[in-house]
Amino acid sequence: MVLGKYDFSIGDRVKHPKFGEGDVIDVYPLRDETVVVVSFEKLGQKKILLKYGKLELVKKEEEPVEAEEEED
Numbered sequence: 001m002v003l004g005k006y007d008f009s010i011g012d013r014v015k016h017p018k019f020g021e022g023d024v025i026d027v028y029p030l031r032d033e034t035v036v037v038v039s040f041e042k043l044g045q046k047k048i049l050l051k052y053g054k055l056e057l058v059k060k061e062e063e064p065v066e067a068e069e070e071e072d
Contacts, residue, residue: 008036008050013059019043021058 008014012024014036022040029035034050048055 008055008057009060012057014038015056015058016040016046016048017054019046022046 008024008027010024010026013021014024015021016038019038019040020042022038022043024036025039025045026037027034028037030049036048036050036053036055037045038048038055039045
């Protein structure tokens with residue numbers, strides 16, 4: 001997960017002004033920057049520096065919710 005204007009996680013749906021919509025497939029640090037790897041529908045995979053990428057969160061990947069067992 002990347003801390004900043006948005007929290008990006010693997011599986012999130014994002015939108016780039018030039019590349020369109022895609023899914024986050026990796027997020028990692030690189031020196032003082034953060035790289036977000038996105039699989040775009042028409043262009044394939046692109047590595048984007050979060051600082052310059054202008055990525056917009058379209059849909060946050062929902063974490064599975066574990067059912068709580070009820071006690072009698």
